[in-house]
Amino acid sequence: MNLKNTIxxxxxxxxxxxxxxxxxxxxxxIAGLQGMLIKYRQGTLDFVPNCSYxxxxxxxxxxxxxxxxxxxxxxxxxxxx
Numbered sequence: 651m652n653l654k655n656t657i658x659x660x661x662x663x664x665x666x667x668x669x670x671x672x673x674x675x676x677x678x679x680i681a682g683l684q685g686m687l688i689k690y691r692q693g694t695l696d697f698v699p700n701c702s703y704x705x706x707x708x709x710x711x712x713x714x715x716x717x718x719x720x721x722x723x724x725x726x727x728x729x730x731x
Contacts, residue, residue, distance in 0.1 A: 651674045653675055653678055660672075666727070669727075673724070680713050683706065
């Protein structure tokens with residue numbers, strides 16, 4: 651799912667729909683950062699990052715932890731992701 655496909659979910663009055671949008675957006679961003687880090691390690695990025703690999707990797711770790719929390723909440727609140 652791309653980010654623009656989450657707009658309707660984000661604007662919903664139903665918190666479960668907004669929750670799904672947040673989760674889908676986070677997954678998309680995690681995938682993007684993972685791809686960037688692979689290219690960073692390979693030296694194939696088409697730009698020179700200002701941030702170190704380690705800082706970006708730390709960001710990824712926290713994003714993945716946040717996703718884990720959302721998945722646990724989804725189970726508790728009966729939200730089908």
